[in-house]
Amino acid sequence: xxxxxxxxxxxxxxxxxxxxxxxxxxxxxxxxxxxxxxxxxxxxxxxxxxxxxxxxxxxxxxxxxxxxxxxxxxxxxxxxxxxxxxxxxxxxxxxxxxxxxxxxxxxxxxxxxxxxxxxxxxxxxxxxxxxxxxxxxxxxxxxxxxxxxxxxxxxxxxxxxxxxxxxxxxxxxxxxxxxxxxxxxxxxxxxxxxxxxxxxxxxxxxxxxxxxxxxxxxxxxxxxxx
Amino acid sequence: xxxxxxxxxxxxxxxxxxxxxxxxxxxxxxxxxxxxxxxxxxxxxxxxxxxxxxxxxxxxxxxxxxxxxxxxxxxxxxxxxxxxxxxxxxxxxxxxxxxxxxxxxxxxxxxxxxxxxxxxxxxxxxxxxxxxxxxxxxxxxxxxxxxxxxxxxxxxxxxxxxxxxxxxxxxxxxxxxxxxxxxxxxxxxxxxxxxxxxxxxxxxxxxxxxxxxxxxxxxxxxxxxx
DNA sequence: ATCTGTGAAAGCATTCACAGCC
DNA sequence: GGCTGTGAATGCTTTCACAGAT
Numbered sequence: 001x002x003x004x005x006x007x008x009x010x011x012x013x014x015x016x017x018x019x020x021x022x023x024x025x026x027x028x029x030x031x032x033x034x035x036x037x038x039x040x041x042x043x044x045x046x047x048x049x050x051x052x053x054x055x056x057x058x059x060x061x062x063x064x065x066x067x068x069x070x071x072x073x074x075x076x077x078x079x080x081x082x083x084x085x086x087x088x089x090x091x092x093x094x095x096x097x098x099x100x101x102x103x104x105x106x107x108x109x110x111x112x113x114x115x116x117x118x119x120x121x122x123x124x125x126x127x128x129x130x131x132x133x134x135x136x137x138x139x140x141x142x143x144x145x146x147x148x149x150x151x152x153x154x155x156x157x158x159x160x161x162x163x164x165x166x167x168x169x170x171x172x173x174x175x176x177x178x179x180x181x182x183x184x185x186x187x188x189x190x191x192x193x194x195x196x197x198x199x200x201x202x203x204x205x206x207x208x209x210x211x212x213x214x215x216x217x218x219x220x221x222x223x224x225x226x
Numbered sequence: 227x228x229x230x231x232x233x234x235x236x237x238x239x240x241x242x243x244x245x246x247x248x249x250x251x252x253x254x255x256x257x258x259x260x261x262x263x264x265x266x267x268x269x270x271x272x273x274x275x276x277x278x279x280x281x282x283x284x285x286x287x288x289x290x291x292x293x294x295x296x297x298x299x300x301x302x303x304x305x306x307x308x309x310x311x312x313x314x315x316x317x318x319x320x321x322x323x324x325x326x327x328x329x330x331x332x333x334x335x336x337x338x339x340x341x342x343x344x345x346x347x348x349x350x351x352x353x354x355x356x357x358x359x360x361x362x363x364x365x366x367x368x369x370x371x372x373x374x375x376x377x378x379x380x381x382x383x384x385x386x387x388x389x390x391x392x393x394x395x396x397x398x399x400x401x402x403x404x405x406x407x408x409x410x411x412x413x414x415x416x417x418x419x420x421x422x423x424x425x426x427x428x429x430x431x432x433x434x435x436x437x438x439x440x441x442x443x444x445x446x447x448x449x450x451x452x
Numbered sequence: 453a454t455c456t457g458t459g460a461a462a463g464c465a466t467t468c469a470c471a472g473c474c
Numbered sequence: 475g476g477c478t479g480t481g482a483a484t485g486c487t488t489t490c491a492c493a494g495a496t
Contacts, residue, residue: 010444010486011444012486012487012488014487015487016434016437016438017430017434019437020430020433020434021414021430023433024412024413038454038455038456039455039456040455045414046414047414047416049488049489050455051488051489051490052487052488052489054455054456054457054458055457055458055487055488055489057456057457058456058457058458062456062457063456064455064456064457065455065456065495065496066454066455066456066457066494066495066496067453067454067455067456067494067495067496068454068455068456068495068496069454069455069456070456082437083433083436083437084436084437084439084440085433089432089436098328102324102328108429115433115436117432155436155439156432156435156436156439179439179442180435180436180438180439181435182428182431182432182435184428186250187250188247188271188272188273190273193442194442196435196438196439196442197435198431198432198434198435198438199431200426200428200431202329202408202410202426203334204243204246204247205408205424205425205426206315206343206382206408206424207246207249207309207311207341208239208242208243208246208424209382209406209407209408209422209423209424210309210310210311210315210381210382210406211242211245211309211310212242212406212422212424213310213381213382213405213406213422214310216405216419216420216422218236218237236464238464238466240465240466241465264476264477264478265477265478266477275466275467276477277466277467277468278465278466278467280477280478280479280480281465281466281467281479281480283478283479284478284480288478288479289478290477290478290479291473291474291477291478292472292473292474292476292477292478292479293473293474293475293476293477293478294473294476294477294478295476295477295478296478453496454495454496455494455495455496456493456494456495456496457492457493457494457495458490458491458492458493458494459490459491459492459493460489460490460491460492461488461489461490461491462487462488462489462490463486463487463488463489464485464486464487464488465484465485465486465487466483466484466485466486467482467483467484467485468480468481468482468483468484469480469481469482469483470479470480470481470482471478471479471480471481472477472478472479472480473476473477473478473479474475474476474477474478
């Protein structure tokens with residue numbers, strides 16, 4: 001039982017990735033002072049078809065004017081809302097090795113009215129790291145995770161621990177009540193179906209790239225736009 | 227003309243991503259001293275269906291024995307060969323900011339007989355950076371890229387420049403003869419169809435994650451594995 | 453005339469069922 | 475009996491063609 005209940009309308013995951021791209025393009029257009037755009041223009045910048053742009057938007061509503069196109073400001077705001085980027089997101093990092101430290105130092109988590117991710121906690125299990133202050137935040141033991149998540153309403157966790165500890169760390173995040181994990185460890189996490197995981201793995205990207213360099217014809221199933 | 231010529235057999239891009247995952251699982255099994263495995267075991271570890279594992283492998287040949295399963299060593303070697311990871315890959319980094327430096331420092335580009343990516347050059351256009359030595363390699367001006375690519379047979383480039391310079395840098399890589407780009411800049415590169423691009427963008431991952439946390443039912447189109 | 457929004461068709465990827473081999 | 479390999483069926487995503495709005 002509980003077979004694939006189609007809740008309302010299933011949206012392709014590829015659509016969500018493209019919405020992120022469209023939002024970026026709209027932001028750039030807005031910064032350049034452009035007021036109106038079209039599915040054609042968005043399609044060209046995102047290198048997809050104009051059909052695709054319109055279909056992607058149609059999953060969420062009607063945002064344009066026939067014969068006229070889209071208002072950049074309006075569509076930008078709508079995509080921001082759809083993606084949930086019109087509110088604050090509270091984030092913790094678990095695993096304060098090189099990568100965790102680099103992410104704690106990253107300057108780009110806020111962009112004016114576009115998105116606002118707030119680093120609220122840093123965690124590790126290594127006694128040598130606990131108590132250190134990085135980027136104004138003191139590193140705590142993973143045991144204290146649950147308390148912080150409750151008190152500060154944490155939304156997502158970055159998982160930057162060594163691969164052999166990734167599942168344990170994920171379990172700790174989930175037990176603490178976190179609903180989304182950005183997983184930098186090269187492993188497939190087991191999580192319940194109420195927890196979202198996005199994978200970030202540049203080595204996997206390199207390996208796919210190696211394949212596609214060796215097999216260029218497999219990428220050539222594309223055409224000239226126009 | 228030149229419409230979608232189906233060259234031999236088009237392989238889903240998702241299949242390539244999964245092959246990378248299967249290879250990692252096989253490597254771990256091998257390290258643990260396991261000799262034989264099955265599509266069921268691989269499926270469980272990769273969190274896909276056993277059908278999927280067999281179909282993915284079937285695009286490339288027959289690697290198992292009916293009734294018996296797969297030999298870990300053999301299948302690991304085959305996947306390595308299919309993905310092109312049984313040879314050396316020569317890599318350059320273009321853009322020696324924080325991220326470029328972190329990637330130059332990364333210790334994991336070789337793993338025994340599993341893969342071997344060699345950093346052969348570091349490039350920038352900032353006079354302040356050119357001449358500096360990082361990780362034993364001197365940073366050169368992008369103008370010298372073409373010569374190095376020819377002399378050293380460079381296969382791929384990591385693009386770690388600011389987003390507004392990404393297309394120019396990609397053009398320089400392509401002009402120099404590089405066939406694959408690992409793009410860390412948040413932009414869709416325009417490249418010819420004989421150049422492969424893989425995107426690495428953790429901020430985009432965060433934004434998708436925000437959407438899926440807000441819309442958990444869209445991920446719930448899955449089932450219990452038995 | 454122009455460009456969006458959308459049902460229908462086509463094209464892909466996944467799932468299935470079972471034939472084939474150990 | 476057990477587990478792979480694979481054509482056929484299903485289901486999902488993209489493409490298309492055109493109706494609808496300005």
